[in-house]
Amino acid sequence: MTVPMVRARGVRKHFGHLEVLKGIDLEVWQGEVVVVLGPSGSGKSTFLRCVNHLETIDGGSIHVDGELIGFEASGGRVRHLRRRQVTRQRREIGMVFQQFNLFPHYTVVQNVIEAPVGVRGEPRDQAKERAHALLRRVGLEEKAHVYPRQLSGGQQQRVAIARALAMRPKLMLFDEPTSALDPELVGEVLAVMKGLAEDGLTMIVVTHEIGFAREVADRVVFMDDGVVVESGVPSDVLDRPQSPRTKAFLGRVL
Amino acid sequence: MSLPDVDVAGAARTRHPLRWVASIVLLVLGAQLVSLLVTNPNFQWDVVGRYVNAQIIGQGIFTTLLLTVIAMAVGVVLGVLLAIGRLSENPVARAACGLYVWFFRGTPVLVQLVLWYNLSYLLPEISFGVPFGPEFVSADTNVLITPLLAAILGLGLNEGAYMAEIIRGGLMSVDHGQTEAASALGMSGARTFRRIVLPQAMRFIIPPTGSQVISMLKATSLVSVIALADLLYTVQSIYNRTFQTIPLLIVACLWYLMITSILYVGQSFIERHYARGATRNAPQSFWSFLTFRRRPTPEVPS
Numbered sequence: 183m184t185v186p187m188v189r190a191r192g193v194r195k196h197f198g199h200l201e202v203l204k205g206i207d208l209e210v211w212q213g214e215v216v217v218v219l220g221p222s223g224s225g226k227s228t229f230l231r232c233v234n235h236l237e238t239i240d241g242g243s244i245h246v247d248g249e250l251i252g253f254e255a256s257g258g259r260v261r262h263l264r265r266r267q268v269t270r271q272r273r274e275i276g277m278v279f280q281q282f283n284l285f286p287h288y289t290v291v292q293n294v295i296e297a298p299v300g301v302r303g304e305p306r307d308q309a310k311e312r313a314h315a316l317l318r319r320v321g322l323e324e325k326a327h328v329y330p331r332q333l334s335g336g337q338q339q340r341v342a343i344a345r346a347l348a349m350r351p352k353l354m355l356f357d358e359p360t361s362a363l364d365p366e367l368v369g370e371v372l373a374v375m376k377g378l379a380e381d382g383l384t385m386i387v388v389t390h391e392i393g394f395a396r397e398v399a400d401r402v403v404f405m406d407d408g409v410v411v412e413s414g415v416p417s418d419v420l421d422r423p424q425s426p427r428t429k430a431f432l433g434r435v436l
Numbered sequence: 437m438s439l440p441d442v443d444v445a446g447a448a449r450t451r452h453p454l455r456w457v458a459s460i461v462l463l464v465l466g467a468q469l470v471s472l473l474v475t476n477p478n479f480q481w482d483v484v485g486r487y488v489n490a491q492i493i494g495q496g497i498f499t500t501l502l503l504t505v506i507a508m509a510v511g512v513v514l515g516v517l518l519a520i521g522r523l524s525e526n527p528v529a530r531a532a533c534g535l536y537v538w539f540f541r542g543t544p545v546l547v548q549l550v551l552w553y554n555l556s557y558l559l560p561e562i563s564f565g566v567p568f569g570p571e572f573v574s575a576d577t578n579v580l581i582t583p584l585l586a587a588i589l590g591l592g593l594n595e596g597a598y599m600a601e602i603i604r605g606g607l608m609s610v611d612h613g614q615t616e617a618a619s620a621l622g623m624s625g626a627r628t629f630r631r632i633v634l635p636q637a638m639r640f641i642i643p644p645t646g647s648q649v650i651s652m653l654k655a656t657s658l659v660s661v662i663a664l665a666d667l668l669y670t671v672q673s674i675y676n677r678t679f680q681t682i683p684l685l686i687v688a689c690l691w692y693l694m695i696t697s698i699l700y701v702g703q704s705f706i707e708r709h710y711a712r713g714a715t716r717n718a719p720q721s722f723w724s725f726l727t728f729r730r731r732p733t734p735e736v737p738s
Contacts, residue, residue: 273622283617329713
């Protein structure tokens with residue numbers, strides 16, 4: 183029996199009195215590309231951060247590849263996982279941030295090999311070789327030895343993608359990867375992501391790029407006010423939205 | 437209405453007459469100072485020259501440097517631990533480290549020195565064992581706490597409190613996104629601290645730490661109260677005998693200035709090391725601080 187790559191059931195999260203996620207149900211299958219759309223404040227970024235336990239959920243559950251994230255259930259009791267175990271779970275899940283968050287004191291290639299060498303214990307030479315291959319893939323091999331601040335935003339984000347891929351994740355999370363970029367730099371990042379989708383990587387992408395959703399997504403999920411309002415193939419959700427909330431949102435962004 | 441055709445390429449420089457006035461005033465004052473130094477016989481430059489390389493002064497310098505290095509090392513190690521404690525999620529660690537910083541910053545270092553030196557009044561004997569239970573080892577406090585150890589404890593424990601705040605400030609200046617990115621890559625907390633947060637915090641920790649080293653160098657002169665022969669104590673003991681107070685204080689100051697200058701150069705090297713990747717420009721050459729520049733080179737706009 184196969185299990186979904188991601189299964190979220192009734193995920194709830196609040197910050198103080200503000201309830202950000204009010205019971206999210208979502209399944210993502212191996213090789214699927216799911217684009218999460220929604221107005222700002224709808225909880226889509228928070229949900230993504232719950233998947234690799236950067237935020238601790240307050241209710242419900244998230245499984246990644248059959249493993250409960252952040253908690254441990256045995257004999258009818260549920261316990262928080264130790265930090266070390268959460269760290270181990272995160273190694274399997276790559277994440278790309280809106281603000282890139284490259285390590286500014288390391289060169290591009292050092293950024294890419296830091297986790298494989300330091301966390302996975304890969305031999306340095308082997309990690310470097312793979313880093314160069316990954317940088318070639320995102321079109322930045324010639325930038326291997328410069329520091330991140332010497333790169334444009336689009337280039338930095340492509341390095342961030344290579345850095346996440348270096349851990350060979352089975353799932354990639356993209357948190358508004360193009361929102362901090364100048365418009366003319368968005369395309370180069372989306373092109374890299376499209377390539378990854380074509381290679382069969384399982385991806386959850388929070389974005390405002392409707393064109394990317396239409397072209398690359400297997401499924402589009404529309405979130406508003408902490409719930410999944412609508413979900414389906416891009417042509418259905420984007421062209422024939424059922425919910426008035428989806429219609430209103432698409433009317434504003436298209 | 438038509439606008440005049442102007443090319444600003446040949447614009448005249450702005451004149452700064454006040455700068456000229458200020459320069460002349462400073463030059464005159466400087467000349468007066470030099471003339472005073474040279475013509476006033478009370479400086480007794482011959483005495484300065486006789487003592488500046490004296491062996492006994494060298495021993496004083498050695499004690500001063502030794503104390504500075506050890507006390508700073510104690511301070512930095514303690515400071516790192518206290519800073520981690522104050523930023524930790526553990527409320528007990530936060531409170532304990534906060535209390536430490538509060539106490540050691542809140543009392544004069546001179547008092548702390550004297551207190552350690554006179555610890556035997558409080559505790560005539562120091563012993564290790566089970567709390568409230570049997571003792572395994574015990575020693576006479578007066579034997580255990582030598583003046584050197586009292587000085588190291590007094591200066592080092594005090595320094596730890598100040599370094600803790602400097603290091604905490606540096607750690608807090610690193611963007612939270614860095615820790616998140618490291619966590620998302622599956623890096624452990626210790627590794628994230630060592631490889632990601634601390635190296636970036638160093639840029640903000642080094643300059644105030646440089647000031648701390650320099651003030652420690654001079655704070656070591658406080659140990660003269662517990663009869664430890666550092667540089668200042670040494671010159672004091674000489675001029676108490678010979679009454680050549682001014683020239684001997686000049687000797688001490690020359691050496692303090694000399695050591696400070698060397699520290700300043702060392703600090704520039706360390707700062708350049710930790711500035712890797714911090715700006716979009718190539719790093720400046722070390723000797724660049726010597727070159728006179730009319731105006732700063734424009735930075736690449738970000």
